[in-house]
Amino acid sequence: MFNKTTSANFLRYGRVNESFNKNFLSFECLVTDNKQIHLLKSYDREVFISMRRGMAMLVISENPQQGNLQFFAIHRDIEIYPNMYFAVVPMTNVISYDAFYYPYSTTTSYQLPEIINYENITLKTKVENIVAYYYVVKSPNYVFPGETHYLYELTYVDNGTLEATVNNKKYIINSNQCLFYGPGQTHSQKVIGDDSCSYLTVIFDTSGIDNDRLLNKVFSVTKEIKTIIDEFVRNSNDSGPYAKDLQILTLNSVILKILQLNALESSHKEINIPVNQNFQNNFLEEIVTYIHNNLSRPLNVGDICQEFSISRTYLQRIFNENLHITPKRYIIEAKLAKSKILIKNGNHSLSEIADKLGYSSIHYFSRIFTSSFGITPSEYSKKIYEL
Numbered sequence: 001m002f003n004k005t006t007s008a009n010f011l012r013y014g015r016v017n018e019s020f021n022k023n024f025l026s027f028e029c030l031v032t033d034n035k036q037i038h039l040l041k042s043y044d045r046e047v048f049i050s051m052r053r054g055m056a057m058l059v060i061s062e063n064p065q066q067g068n069l070q071f072f073a074i075h076r077d078i079e080i081y082p083n084m085y086f087a088v089v090p091m092t093n094v095i096s097y098d099a100f101y102y103p104y105s106t107t108t109s110y111q112l113p114e115i116i117n118y119e120n121i122t123l124k125t126k127v128e129n130i131v132a133y134y135y136v137v138k139s140p141n142y143v144f145p146g147e148t149h150y151l152y153e154l155t156y157v158d159n160g161t162l163e164a165t166v167n168n169k170k171y172i173i174n175s176n177q178c179l180f181y182g183p184g185q186t187h188s189q190k191v192i193g194d195d196s197c198s199y200l201t202v203i204f205d206t207s208g209i210d211n212d213r214l215l216n217k218v219f220s221v222t223k224e225i226k227t228i229i230d231e232f233v234r235n236s237n238d239s240g241p242y243a244k245d246l247q248i249l250t251l252n253s254v255i256l257k258i259l260q261l262n263a264l265e266s267s268h269k270e271i272n273i274p275v276n277q278n279f280q281n282n283f284l285e286e287i288v289t290y291i292h293n294n295l296s297r298p299l300n301v302g303d304i305c306q307e308f309s310i311s312r313t314y315l316q317r318i319f320n321e322n323l324h325i326t327p328k329r330y331i332i333e334a335k336l337a338k339s340k341i342l343i344k345n346g347n348h349s350l351s352e353i354a355d356k357l358g359y360s361s362i363h364y365f366s367r368i369f370t371s372s373f374g375i376t377p378s379e380y381s382k383k384i385y386e387l
Contacts, residue, residue: 004073013062039109039111041110059088127204133236142191146165152205156221196345296356
């Protein structure tokens with residue numbers, strides 16, 4: 001958030017003053033569009049700034065040599081205390097303002113060691129348009145022979161496993177993972193394993209993409225990103241005003257969140273790898289496999305602890321450290337993910353699906369499903385194929 005000159009934080013450097021006496025003051029009317037900050041000016045007496053046109057940022061410091069520059073959006077006429085180093089920089093394209101000062105003030109200047117460029121917040125990575133989007137459920141051994149186009153494409157696997165080949169390199173995309181294809185990349189796909197695979201495909205045009213960070217890697221989808229993808233699906237079924245704009249915004253958010261996570265992970269350099277890390281990952285894999293093999297019964301955290309002879313505390317820790325989710329929530333989401341597969345396959349009623357996943361009643365299943373996805377199971381079964 002921006003600080004304003006009307007905030008309490010500004011009182012260290014100056015104050016709002018809309019009633020200062022201009023009679024004995026000199027003034028300059030200044031017009032600028034220069035967003036570069038390289039020189040700070042200081043007066044040994046008060047200075048008063050009155051904006052005429054546009055919005056401006058005040059860059060100010062008691063001691064700029066220590067590098068502690070502060071930024072305040074100028075709001076109302078202000079008084080700057082003596083011996084403060086400051087500059088006024090445009091927030092809009094052009095600004096004009098009056099600077100009032102005492103005629104015999106002594107001024108000093110400070111040259112910043114590096115030029116600072118003030119930049120407004122702009123969207124640098126932007127989805128320009130969505131060309132096509134599909135949600136499909138493919139049977140085991142399905143093969144898509146491949147294509148090449150000059151757009152970007154997202155494949156997000158909801159359930160199952162997909163093998164994608166991009167420019168002759170193979171990638172495995174599991175549930176809750178995604179892969180992006182870039183312009184000119186030849187890509188093909190096939191379903192791996194004995195289960196069907198459901199996945200979302202979005203073909204789009206974009207600008208400002210960092211291809212080195214986005215392409216040629218499989219990303220795990222966090223709970224936050226999955227929520228945004230679900231919002232994309234909901235907007236695709238919405239015929240109301242701005243629904244299509246919201247689709248573009250949600251896709252944009254997915255891309256930015258993935259790029260942000262990738263950038264953060266790249267900046268974290270591991271110095272020491274714990275001795276038990278491989279053991280913990282293998283052990284976690286066994287637990288996750290056990291969960292997925294027992295989705296048909298009312299599985300709980302106590303069952304897992306008993307099966308693997310571990311404490312609840314240890315189970316919580318390995319899930320939080322590796323999957324960033326609690327074991328209880330993982331079980332819920334695994335059951336719900338399986339329910340979506342069963343609904344899409346269309347071979348069972350909702351009551352049968354609730355029973356197959358160990359829910360005590362269809363009403364409880366419906367409540368959990370609706371709470372997680374914002375849509376009832378019956379609505380989901382009707383709308384999902386409309387993609």
